Amino acid sequence: MKTQPTASHFIDGQYVEDTSGEEIPVIYPATGEVIATVYSATPAIVEQALAAAHAAEKEWAAMTGTERGRILRRAAQIMRERNHDLSVLETYDTGKPYQETSVVDATSGADSLEYFGGLAAAITGEHIQLGEDFVYTRREPLGLCVGIGAWNYPTQIACWKGAPALACGNTMVFKPSETTPLCALKVAEILHEAGAPAGVYNVIQGYGPVGASLITDSRVDKVSLTGSVPTGKKVYAAAAEGIRHVTMELGGKSPLVIFDDADIENAVSGAILGNFYSSGQVCSNGTRVFVQKGIKEAFLTRLAERLQGVKLGDPQDPEVNFGPMVSEKQLGIVEGYIAKGIAEGARLVCGGKRPDMAGFFLEPTVFADVTDDMTIAREEIFGPVMSVLDFDTEEEALARANDTEFGLSAGVFTRDLSRAHRMAAGFEAGTCYINTYNDAPVEAPFGGSKQSGVGRENSKAAIEHYSQIKGVYVRTGDLEAPF
Numbered sequence: 001m002k003t004q005p006t007a008s009h010f011i012d013g014q015y016v017e018d019t020s021g022e023e024i025p026v027i028y029p030a031t032g033e034v035i036a037t038v039y040s041a042t043p044a045i046v047e048q049a050l051a052a053a054h055a056a057e058k059e060w061a062a063m064t065g066t067e068r069g070r071i072l073r074r075a076a077q078i079m080r081e082r083n084h085d086l087s088v089l090e091t092y093d094t095g096k097p098y099q100e101t102s103v104v105d106a107t108s109g110a111d112s113l114e115y116f117g118g119l120a121a122a123i124t125g126e127h128i129q130l131g132e133d134f135v136y137t138r139r140e141p142l143g144l145c146v147g148i149g150a151w152n153y154p155t156q157i158a159c160w161k162g163a164p165a166l167a168c169g170n171t172m173v174f175k176p177s178e179t180t181p182l183c184a185l186k187v188a189e190i191l192h193e194a195g196a197p198a199g200v201y202n203v204i205q206g207y208g209p210v211g212a213s214l215i216t217d218s219r220v221d222k223v224s225l226t227g228s229v230p231t232g233k234k235v236y237a238a239a240a241e242g243i244r245h246v247t248m249e250l251g252g253k254s255p256l257v258i259f260d261d262a263d264i265e266n267a268v269s270g271a272i273l274g275n276f277y278s279s280g281q282v283c284s285n286g287t288r289v290f291v292q293k294g295i296k297e298a299f300l301t302r303l304a305e306r307l308q309g310v311k312l313g314d315p316q317d318p319e320v321n322f323g324p325m326v327s328e329k330q331l332g333i334v335e336g337y338i339a340k341g342i343a344e345g346a347r348l349v350c351g352g353k354r355p356d357m358a359g360f361f362l363e364p365t366v367f368a369d370v371t372d373d374m375t376i377a378r379e380e381i382f383g384p385v386m387s388v389l390d391f392d393t394e395e396e397a398l399a400r401a402n403d404t405e406f407g408l409s410a411g412v413f414t415r416d417l418s419r420a421h422r423m424a425a426g427f428e429a430g431t432c433y434i435n436t437y438n439d440a441p442v443e444a445p446f447g448g449s450k451q452s453g454v455g456r457e458n459s460k461a462a463i464e465h466y467s468q469i470k471g472v473y474v475r476t477g478d479l480e481a482p483f
C-alpha cells in the first residue's frame, strides 16, 4: 500500500503540492515510523482552496437535488468497491485494527454519502395557504462550509461533514487532523471521480492555525468541527465573529449504567465496546461505568475473563483486535491519567502498562472502586481506560451520571423496560443507548449537549444544519396601507 499521497492537498478537482509549507510527518502508530510526509497549507494554498470552493458554489447549488444525489451515491459505490484499500489506509493513518477499519470507517463514510445522496432530492420547502394569500418556503444552501476533523475517524468524519453539506448544495473545504492527514484526500479524490465538479469538495492539510484561518474568511458561511472542548470553544468564538453557522462535535465523559437485572454477558460487551473499541479513542465512549452493587464483582470477574480475548499486535493483521494509540503524545496523556488514577486510590483491576513492543501500544485498563471526585472519573482520557463506579439506587445512578459538564452520550443495561426508558429520558446527553453502546447508523442523529457540542450529524437532523429556510409571502389581492 502506497501511503505517500500524490500531494498534500486536493483543490479544485486535482492534487496540489506546496512543499514550502510546514512539514507534517505521518507516523504509523504501530511502529513509530514515518510512512509519509505532507505539508501544511500556506496562506496561498488556503486562498486557493477557498477561492475554488467559492467559485464552485453557483453551479453546484443550481443542480437539482437528484443530480447532486446521484453523484454522492456514485461516490458511495466507489468507496465500497475500494473498501479494502481505504481500510488499510485508515489503519496506517490511525493504527486502528484492520478488523475494525474494514467494517466501520469507509463503510460508515459510504453509508453517509448514500444516505444523504438519497435525501438530496427530498430537500424541499413547503406551501402554506393563508386565505387568498400564501407563503412558500425555499430550503437553500448556506454556501461555503468549512469542515475540521479530529484524528480518530478521519474517513468517517470527512464524509459525515461532506455528505450533508454537499447534498444541501453547499461546497466544502475540509481540513483533517494533522495527526491523520491521509484518508480525507481519498474522499476528495473519489467525490471528484464520481462527478462532483471541481471545487465542490477540497481538502487541505495543516495544524490549528490553518483551521483558524479558514473560519474567519468572509467567504465562509458555516464551520463544522469535530474535536476537543477547548478547541470547540476557540472555533465557536471565531465563527461568532462572522455570525457563522456552526456544528460542534466535541468531547465527552459519558456514563454507562448497569443494573443488577442486566444480562451480564451483554453488559460486559457494552462496556468493552464503550471503552476499548478503537483502543478507547472514541468521543462517545461510556468511560464511567456505574455498576449496581449486587453484580459488581460478577461483572468485574466476567470482564477480566473477556479481556483475555484481546489480541494486541500489528493492526494490519486481520486477527488483531486491539491496536496502538494514535500517537506518542496521546499515549503519554493516557499514561498520565493511569498514574493519576493509582495515585488517587482507584483499584487497578487489569492493564495499565505498555507491552514490550514497538509502537504506541497500551494494554486495555480497568479501574474499580473509582469515586466521582477522582480525575479519571471527571476528565476525558481518550484512551483504553475504564472507570468502574458502584451505585445503590436508580435515582443515585442518574444523578451521578449527569454530574458532568459533558453531555455527549449515555447508556443503560437493564431488563426493566420502564426503567430503561426512564433512564434514557433522564440522561443529560444527546446520544443514548439501551442494552447496547456506540451504534452509529447514519439514520440516527449523533451529537452532544452541554459542553459536548451543538448540532447533530447524520439523520434528517443534519439537513437543518447545512441549509436555511427562506419564507416568501405572496399576496394575490390589492394591498392597503394607512396612508
Ligand SMILES: NC(=O)C1=CN([C@@H]2O[C@H](COP(=O)(O)OP(=O)(O)OC[C@H]3O[C@@H](n4cnc5c(N)ncnc54)[C@H](O)[C@@H]3O)[C@@H](O)[C@H]2O)C=CC1
Binding pocket: 148, 149, 150, 151, 152, 153, 175, 176, 177, 178, 206, 207, 208, 209, 210, 211, 212, 215, 226, 227, 228, 229, 231, 232, 234, 235, 248, 249, 250, 251, 252, 282, 283, 284, 380, 382, 408, 453
Ligand atoms: N464529538 C465527536 O464526534 C468527537 C470528538 N472528538 C474529540 O476530539 C479530541 C481528540 O481529537 P484531536 O484531534 O486531538 O482534537 P483537537 O481539538 O486537538 O483538534 C481537532 C481539530 O481542530 C483543529 N484545530 C485545533 N485548534 C484549532 C483552532 N484554534 N481553530 C481551528 N481549528 C483548530 C486541529 O488541527 C484538528 O484538526 C478529543 O477531545 C475528543 O473527545 C474526537 C472525535 C469525535
Ligand SMILES: CCCCCC(=O)O
Binding pocket: 152, 153, 157, 226, 281, 282, 283, 284, 438, 439, 440
Ligand atoms: C460511535 C462512533 C461514532 C464516532 C464518533 C467519533 O468520531 O468519535
